[in-house]
Amino acid sequence: MQTAISNAKEIQFIATVIRANGTIEELGVIDYWHKNPIKRFIWKIKRFLERK
Numbered sequence: 001m002q003t004a005i006s007n008a009k010e011i012q013f014i015a016t017v018i019r020a021n022g023t024i025e026e027l028g029v030i031d032y033w034h035k036n037p038i039k040r041f042i043w044k045i046k047r048f049l050e051r052k
Helices: 037-051
Strands: 010-018 024-034
Antiparallel strands (some): 010 024
16 A cells, blocks of 8 residues: 655554454554654654563
């Protein structure tokens, strides 16, 4: 899938799973994009440190 994000300032993809039995599982932010490359870099560092 290809999208045009030229007018967007910030984009977050948040995943939620709804099971057949009705339970809801929040997976959280799975991807993040910001026009400012410094903010993108900081987000990547935070994700890296959270995984350790």
